[in-house]
Each structure stands twice: as C-alpha cells, then as structure tokens.
Amino acid sequence: MAPRRLNGPDIVFDRLSTRLQDIATRLRGQAKLTEADLDDALREVRLALLEADVNFRVVKSFVAHVREQALGTAVLDGVRPGHQIVKLVHDELVEILGREQYSLRLGAAATGAPAVVLMVGLQGSGKTTSAAKLARRLKRDGRHTELVAADAYRPAAVEQLVRLGEQVGVAVRTASSGTAPLEIVRGALQEAAAGTTDVLIVDTAGRQHVDAPMMAELAEIAATTNPAETLLVVDAMTGQEAVRVAETFLERLPLTALVLTKLDGDARGGAALSIRSMTGLPVAYVGTGEAVDALEVFHPDRMAQRILGMGDIVTLVERAEERIDRAEAERTAQRLMEARFTLEDFKGQLQQVKKIGPIGQVLQMVPGAGNLAGAAQAAVDDGELKRVEAIIDSMTPA
Numbered sequence: 357m358a359p360r361r362l363n364g365p366d367i368v369f370d371r372l373s374t375r376l377q378d379i380a381t382r383l384r385g386q387a388k389l390t391e392a393d394l395d396d397a398l399r400e401v402r403l404a405l406l407e408a409d410v411n412f413r414v415v416k417s418f419v420a421h422v423r424e425q426a427l428g429t430a431v432l433d434g435v436r437p438g439h440q441i442v443k444l445v446h447d448e449l450v451e452i453l454g455r456e457q458y459s460l461r462l463g464a465a466a467t468g469a470p471a472v473v474l475m476v477g478l479q480g481s482g483k484t485t486s487a488a489k490l491a492r493r494l495k496r497d498g499r500h501t502e503l504v505a506a507d508a509y510r511p512a513a514v515e516q517l518v519r520l521g522e523q524v525g526v527a528v529r530t531a532s533s534g535t536a537p538l539e540i541v542r543g544a545l546q547e548a549a550a551g552t553t554d555v556l557i558v559d560t561a562g563r564q565h566v567d568a569p570m571m572a573e574l575a576e577i578a579a580t581t582n583p584a585e586t587l588l589v590v591d592a593m594t595g596q597e598a599v600r601v602a603e604t605f606l607e608r609l610p611l612t613a614l615v616l617t618k619l620d621g622d623a624r625g626g627a628a629l630s631i632r633s634m635t636g637l638p639v640a641y642v643g644t645g646e647a648v649d650a651l652e653v654f655h656p657d658r659m660a661q662r663i664l665g666m667g668d669i670v671t672l673v674e675r676a677e678e679r680i681d682r683a684e685a686e687r688t689a690q691r692l693m694e695a696r697f698t699l700e701d702f703k704g705q706l707q708q709v710k711k712i713g714p715i716g717q718v719l720q721m722v723p724g725a726g727n728l729a730g731a732a733q734a735a736v737d738d739g740e741l742k743r744v745e746a747i748i749d750s751m752t753p754a
C-alpha cells in the first residue's frame with residue numbers, strides 16, 4: 357500500500373520540517389561548533405527555506421539574525437553548541453510567524469450594537485467556508501453570532517453559506533436577489549442591533565482577481581460598518597501570490613488579521629512563513645481541512661515547534677477536549693473494566709479517535725514521534741478504519 361500523505365498544517369511544512377529536523381539532529385550531535393560549521397548549517401537552512409517558497413528577503417533576514425545571535429551569544433554551561441543553535445532557529449521561526457497569538461477584538465458580549473467581522477478575499481480562497489467555521493467557534497465560546505450573505509453576484513455563494521449555517525447552527529441573513537451588497541449589510545446591521553446578536557460575520561463578495569470596483573465596494577462597506585475585525589482569507593496553496601494579494605488588499609482596506617486556508621494541501625508553506633513578515637499582519641486562524649471544525653487558532657510558538665519536530669502536545673490536548681465525547685469515553689472505559697467491552701464499543705472508540713485527526717497528524721504533535729508519522733499513516737489508512745466499521749455494522753447483533 358502506498359504511503360498516505362499527512363493532513364493538516366504538518367503537510368504544508370512537511371518537506372521544510374524534514375530538512376530542518378535533519379539539520380537540527382546533526383547540530384545537536386556536535387560537542388563543538390566552529391564558525392565554518394555554523395555557516396554550513398545556515399546555508400542548508402537558507403536552501404530549505406527557499407525551497408519551501410519563503411520570500412527571499414525573509415530568508416535573508418532570518419539567516420542573518422540567527423548568525424548574528426549565534427556569534428554574539430556565549431555558549432551556556434552544560435548546553436551543547438548545536439542545541440543552542442537549534443534554539444536560536446526556533447526563536448527566529450517564532451519571530452517571523454508572529455511571536456504572539458492574535459485574539460479577535462470583539463469587545464464584551466451584549467453591549468448594544470453587534471461587533472462586525474468582515475471576511476474578505478478572492479474567490480476560491482475558502483472565505484465563505486472560513487466565515488462559517490469562525491461562526492461555529494464564536495458560538496461555542498458563548499457569542500450570539502449571525503452570518504450575513506453579502507455576495508450579491510454569486511447565488512451559489514449565498515446557498516453555500518445558508519447550508520453551512522445550518523451545519524454549524526448559526527442563522528444566516530440574506531436579501532432578495534438584486535439587492536446591493538452595501539444595502540444587504542446595512543439591513544442586517546439594523547435587524548441585528550434590535551435583537552440579541554453581538555457578533556455579525558459578513559461574507560463579502562469574492563472576485564477571480566483584485567480589481568478597482570471590488571476594492572471600492574469593500575472600502576464602502578468597511579466605512580459604513582466600522583468593523584471590529586477585517587479578516588483577509590488567503591489560500592496557502594498559492595504561495596507567494598498570497599503575499600501579493602495581502603499587500604494589495606492592505607493598500608485599500610484597514611485589515612486587522614489573516615486567515616490562512618488549505619494548510620491541509622501539499623503546498624510548500626512559504627506563504628505561511630512569509631506573509632507575517634511581508635505585511636505586518638498577524639495570522640489569526642489556519643484552516644486545516646474541509647470539516648466545519650477544521651479551523652484552528654494560530655499559535656506561532658506551537659507552529660515553530662511542529663516545524664522543528666518538537667511536537668505540539670497543547671494543541672493535541674485542546675483538540676481532544678473539543679472533539680471527544682467525554683461521557684461516551686467514560687462509559688466505554690467503565691464497560692472495559694467490567695469486561696463487557698463489545699465490537700460496538702470498539703467501533704465507537706475508532707470513531708472517537710478519528711475525530712482527533714489522522715494518525716500521522718496526531719503523531720506529528722507528539723514530541724519525538726514526528727518521524728513515525730508517515731509510516732503510521734501508511735500502516736493505518738483511514739480507508740481501512742472505515743472498512744473495519746463497515747464489517748462491524750454488517751454483523752447481526754447478538
């Protein structure tokens with residue numbers, strides 16, 4: 357059976373992560389490190405970043421900062437020089453990824469007029485899906501959230517948002533055909549202000565490419581709504597084009613943060629590493645799949661750890677707490693202790709494990725287990741798990 361590719365943010369950084377981990381392993385094994393050794397290691401780091409489609413200016417600055425820090429920092433007692441260099445690489449990764457986690461500034465709930473979140477971006481970037489995913493997250497956090505379908509040019513986009521709203525349990529405000537986007541948003545604001553809604557997520561119209569009418573329309577909506585947040589949704593699969601799109605939007609709109617989508621694809625990851633440095637905009641969320649719960653808060657420090665193979669236990673625990681049914685897990689554990697564990701219970705456990713994510717992605721989050729991820733994904737194929745469930749379902753109950 358051919359190895360399965362990993363899913364989630366790890367696949368975007370897979371090749372870069374492998375290269376950097378190889379370099380880190382060699383560095384950690386060296387008791388002494390000369391300036392020539394450092395230059396060789398940084399040359400490999402530079403090539404790894406360029407191959408990952410990281411912007412050249414970002415790479416140049418990255419390598420220069422690491423080298424400057426390495427030569428200007430005394431080696432700590434009891435710490436191998438190689439370990440210290442790896443830490444410097446980690447710290448610089450955190451720096452270019454943004455250092456601090458970005459939190460939406462929506463104000464206190466139920467304070468009168470709803471806080472407006474504008475979702476902007478090109479067609480096909482995952483903007484509409486991201487709007488619904490964000491609505492789900494905010495609803496889970498106790499916010500009275502509504503979605504606004506402000507794409508008056510694509511009826512399919514409105515239908516998609518309505519369908520997604522039903523999936524996440526969030527109301528979607530729509531308007532009759534032919535209503536101008538600005539009027540749609542104004543009407544939604546007035547109606548929401550009269551109710552209990554405290555966050556209004558506006559899915560604006562996308563375009564195939566950035567054009568003057570599109571930007572003028574978005575600027576008018578932004579001026580009218582005075583949004584608490586204006587989130588630009590960009591497709592990580594587009595590489596450096598994502599950076600150029602962000603820079604163009606930033607020229608006309610008061611963007612506050614970014615949402616990077618399609619990090620479960622096989623892009624090289626350069627956009628994720630470049631976009632913060634090139635635009636100054638923080639990454640608020642990353643899309644890690646098509647499911648409505650596949651939107652994660654972006655933590656620069658955790659992402660740097662995952663890229664360097666240090667794992668990300670905190671995100672793994674958070675994901676398990678969010679997706680696993682605790683009552684069901686306790687019931688299954690009790691049945692196991694009482695020797696009453698059945699195939700139906702086994703199937704239930706499989707379904708719970710699948711909610712956390714593919715086995716390869718989970719292993720990427722366990723410190724030291726990243727190298728096993730590919731082999732584990734090949735050995736435990738998601739399709740095989742579905743086959744086991746189908747076999748159990750086909751059995752006649754006792």
